[in-house]
Amino acid sequence: VNEQEFAELAAGFVLDALSPHDAETFLAAREQHPEWEHHVTTDAATAALLAESVAEVEPPAGARASLLAVIAQTPQTPQTPPAPPTAAPELALETAPARRRFGARGWFALAASLALLVGVGWGAVFVSEQLSTPASVVALEQVQAAPDVQSARGTLPDGGLVTAYWSDTVGKTVLVSDGLPKIAGDQSFEMWFVRDGAPISAGTFTAEDGTATTLLAGEVELGDVIALTVEPAGGSPSGEPSSEPIVVIATA
Amino acid sequence: VNRSQSEEVLQEVFLEIWQSAGRFAPNRGQGRSWVLTIAHRRAVDRVRSSQASADRDVRAGFRDIGVEYDGVAEEVELRFEAERVSRALATLPEPQREALTLAYYGGYSQSEIAALVRAPLGTIKTRMRDGLTRLRGELGVTT
Numbered sequence: 001v002n003e004q005e006f007a008e009l010a011a012g013f014v015l016d017a018l019s020p021h022d023a024e025t026f027l028a029a030r031e032q033h034p035e036w037e038h039h040v041t042t043d044a045a046t047a048a049l050l051a052e053s054v055a056e057v058e059p060p061a062g063a064r065a066s067l068l069a070v071i072a073q074t075p076q077t078p079q080t081p082p083a084p085p086t087a088a089p090e091l092a093l094e095t096a097p098a099r100r101r102f103g104a105r106g107w108f109a110l111a112a113s114l115a116l117l118v119g120v121g122w123g124a125v126f127v128s129e130q131l132s133t134p135a136s137v138v139a140l141e142q143v144q145a146a147p148d149v150q151s152a153r154g155t156l157p158d159g160g161l162v163t164a165y166w167s168d169t170v171g172k173t174v175l176v177s178d179g180l181p182k183i184a185g186d187q188s189f190e191m192w193f194v195r196d197g198a199p200i201s202a203g204t205f206t207a208e209d210g211t212a213t214t215l216l217a218g219e220v221e222l223g224d225v226i227a228l229t230v231e232p233a234g235g236s237p238s239g240e241p242s243s244e245p246i247v248v249i250a251t252a
Numbered sequence: 253v254n255r256s257q258s259e260e261v262l263q264e265v266f267l268e269i270w271q272s273a274g275r276f277a278p279n280r281g282q283g284r285s286w287v288l289t290i291a292h293r294r295a296v297d298r299v300r301s302s303q304a305s306a307d308r309d310v311r312a313g314f315r316d317i318g319v320e321y322d323g324v325a326e327e328v329e330l331r332f333e334a335e336r337v338s339r340a341l342a343t344l345p346e347p348q349r350e351a352l353t354l355a356y357y358g359g360y361s362q363s364e365i366a367a368l369v370r371a372p373l374g375t376i377k378t379r380m381r382d383g384l385t386r387l388r389g390e391l392g393v394t395t
Contacts, residue, residue, distance in 0.1 A: 007381060008377050008378065008380075008381045009377075011377075011380045011381040011383075011384045011385075012355075012362050012377060012380055012381075014289070014384070015352065015355040015356050015380060015384070016292055016293050016296040016297075016355070016359070017355040017360065017361050017362045017365070017380065018361070018362065019361055019362065019363050022362070042388060042393055042394075043384055043388070044285065044289055045285050045388075045393050046384055046387055046388040046391065046393045047289070047292070047356060047384065048284070048285035048286075048288040048289050048292075049285075049333075049337055049387075049391055049393065050337060050341075050352070050356045050357070051288040051291070051292065052333040052334050052336075052337045053334045053335075053337040053338050053341070054334075054357075055334075059262060060255075060259055063259065063262060063263070066263065067263055067266050067267070070263065070267060071266075071267065071270050074267060074270065074271060075271075076270065076271055076272075076273060076274055077271050077272050077274055077275060201256050203254070204254055204255075234254055234255035234258075235254060235255045235256050236255075237255060239256065
């Protein structure tokens with residue numbers, strides 16, 4: 001790897017866009033050539049600025065508290081020498097230093113970048129799906145080909161049909177929906193496993209023409225009920241359904 | 253946008269910051285940049301590894317990309333920094349902007365982008381490199 005190739009790899013690296021093979025090549029070269037590190041540093045600083053053009057989103061109310069609870073039980077990785085004097089063990093434990101470092105603005109911007117990246121990231125899947133078969137359709141084929149495939153269906157209020165297919169050996173559950181109601185642009189359908197009376201979110205989707213094939217996140221367990229609700233875009237903010245399900249499918 | 257996934261990534265990011273704060277060297281760029289770098293990597297990892305993708309859901313996401321780089325400045329009141337970045341992006345030749353946008357905001361890998369825009373992989377790598385260099389100049393990034 002010469003310096004020009006390294007600079008090219010560095011650009012891909014800071015954008016998280018390298019293939020696993022290129023990433024390996026890059027990391028090996030990076031270790032061998034500390035004198036080229038400035039390429040990585042300036043590129044990383046430039047790439048990070050791209051996050052600034054993302055609209056801010058308010059982080060969920062409980063995010064800080066739940067993070068502090070986890071941090072209280074998580075040890076920090078020991079400092080590597082030479083230890084920077086400004087290392088921040090108080091980063092999030094004490095309010096004041098944490099504020100100085102990231103501030104409310106930092107929190108908002110960060111939550112926003114995450115929301116957008118994850119959201120837009122689904123777009124990444126979409127375009128690559130035009131080149132190949134959608135993951136959910138592949139999953140449906142796998143499940144339907146399994147010897148232990150099971151299915152159950154439910155009817156939507158307007159007569160549409162939602163069918164769940166699952167297989168324990170494949171470990172996937174796929175929902176095939178037809179005749180879904182039209183929802184507003186700021187709404188999504190959210191899938192749920194209702195287990196022992198408690199709903200567990202299994203992902204969200206939208207369906208422009210009322211049909212969708214969607215893969216649920218997680219595995220179905222004996223006795224689960226699968227439910228579909230209409231929620232604010234991206235899913236219910238509270239993590240629990242905010243409305244009555246439009247369809248309920250018993251899997252037992 | 254998938255809210256629950258985003259919230260999980262948010263937590264992962266800050267946890268990683270907490271765990272590795274001791275290794276954060278001030279000369280590696282400022283704290284905010286460091287945090288955003290971790291955030292981007294975690295978000296991209298999550299998107300690539302997640303199987304919960306509903307193919308319809310992503311269509312809405314893809315529209316967001318278009319909105320993003322066409323510049324929504326009229327609709328949304330962007331902060332100063334945001335506007336500066338948008339303007340700098342707008343000065344880039346389209347192929348370079350496309351490569352950067354698909355990688356950073358779309359989470360695509362270089363080979364995916366090559367397939368997507370039907371260009372050789374080497375071309376995409378070069379566009380990304382040139383685009384980033386040019387953006388750095390426009391934004392006056394110094395380290």
